Amino acid sequence: MSKDSTSRNSTLANVGMVARREVKARFFTKSNLISLAIMVVVIVAGILVLDYFAGREDDGAADFTVAVESGVAELEPQLTAAGTALGTTVEVEELTREEAEPRLTEDLDAFLGGDPARPEMLVDDEADQQLLALVTSAVQAHVLADQVSELGGDPQAFNEALAMAGPQVASVDAEDDADQFGPQYLVAVLAISLLLFALIGSGSLIAMGVVEEKTSRVVEILLATIRPSELLAGKILGIGIVSLVQVVVLSAAAAVPAMATGLLEGFEIDLGGTMLLVLLWFFLGFAVFALLFGGFAALISRQEEIGAVTTPLMFLMFVPYYLAMFMVTSDPDSTPVRILSQIPFFSPFMMPVRNVFGGVETWELLLSIGIALVTIPVLVWLAARVYRRGVLHTGGRMKLTDALRG
CATH class of the missing domain: 3.40.190.10 (Periplasmic binding protein-like II)
Incomplete structure (x- = not known):
């Protein structure tokens, strides 16, 4: 076996080991399982209540x-x-x-x-x-x-x-409002809200994990056996698996009772395709934002300073989220929406909404995916460089320019 092959196998083994440790530490904790169970119960109960009131409105009872x-x-x-x-x-x-x-x-x-x-x-x-x-x-x-x-x-x-x-009264504005805030709007907002929840949750876990290991000096022991890039990759992969499982569980908690009660009947929306697209953009969005959370968290040395990293990155997610909720739903085919939806930080939120409203062409979707895939290696290099130089830095907060220098 060649030296390069042995090194590659060793890297994969190290990344897998760190990923397994993160899954056990983050997912199988009592608090996480209880909170996930509570969220499932709340979602299922919400769907049943919604179906109950929808049934009362449509039960055909005479006035x-x-x-x-x-x-x-x-x-x-x-x-x-x-x-x-x-x-x-x-x-x-x-x-x-x-x-x-x-x-x-x-x-x-x-x-x-x-x-x-x-x-x-x-x-x-x-x-x-x-x-x-x-x-x-x-x-x-x-x-x-x-x-x-x-x-x-x-x-x-x-x-x-x-x-x-x-007279048969009709209102152009009312028709527009019905189109904008009908079932399509509901599905789109639920999809990107689930995506936002997953990305914020996973990004915060990565940032807190990096800072915890740095403040407890555990990272110094880990880096004696594996490289910084392997540690960061394993951490991102493990937390990504945890977040993906949560997304699937919560999506199923909404979809299964909705289908069982017939709440989805009459929706002229490809819900299956929409959820697959949300999962696709979860992978791409997670890769984009998780790398930034992990890399930049290495710049700080105390838990109290973690907001300095997470707040700007959360703001970077909230901006496209609200643009997708209001700007895309009002005009999914406008020129500004077309341009912004090609930017990797905006694509995960804007593309699923444009797809629900039928305002995205196949070539645009493929182009946005291609741009995101090209951007991810650049972010890998950036995050690895910052993490490698910042994770062993002690004392005050390290400047980004110092981490990138040299």
Whole structure:
């Protein structure tokens, strides 16, 4: 076996050893498992609650329930049509007065009896004004239909035409808002929010791990057997595995109950493709941001200073996150969005949203992936150089220019 092959195998073994240590130390802790379980329960409960209220909105329950005696039963078509015209639903039951009176205090809103052209409307206490208007409209339509019939016309066609009569109001702004804040917006925001949570969580773990090892002087023992680049690579790989498992678990916690309850029915969105794209950009975004978190964390020597590293990098994630949430959803095909979505720090957030809204072409997606893949080796060199020079530095915070010099 050649010397280069032996060295490569040794490097892979060292990186794997560090990665396994990070997985055990970060994922299998009691606090992490409990917090992950709580988040799964919260997500599942949220989906079930959302499905419950969505079901109540769409369960087809009538707004009004009206009983009619047999002599007034011919008003049923007009009552239904009048309800439709007024934006309500009416359920009509044929009952006698004796059967209807006890139910007026329970599930009946009114009872109609007597002459269909001038019916008696019996209510429990006081007539609902909307129901009164609806019954009045239905009775008038019935009388007009009788008059049309006497003149030789078609009462059914007249009733249908009367129910359809009226202006059809439409708003351009309302239509735009519906497009922007409909199911597509919900899916897009959930996807990039999950991505943001995963990247911030993993980046913070890497930064804290680097600083912990540096302040406890454990890093000096580790670097006696492995190279700094191997230690950093293993740490990033291990925490990346932990974050990926969390993303998959939380995604499944939302997707499985949503599919089981039928909450996703009617969505004209490729949810499977969207989640695959989110996973792809998680890998690329993690590689971009994790390298920066790991490398720059080596510049500080105390836990109290960790905010000096994490805050600017978190800001670097929040900017594209909010741009994707508001700028991309309003116009996913605009020139500024096209340009920004090619920048590796913006791509992980903007590309999945553009894909949900159908504003990204295949060549643009491939180009953004290519630019990210080209950028990652540059960041590897930068992070490794900073980490190698900063991780053994003690005392005050090391300047970035000093870490890059020489």
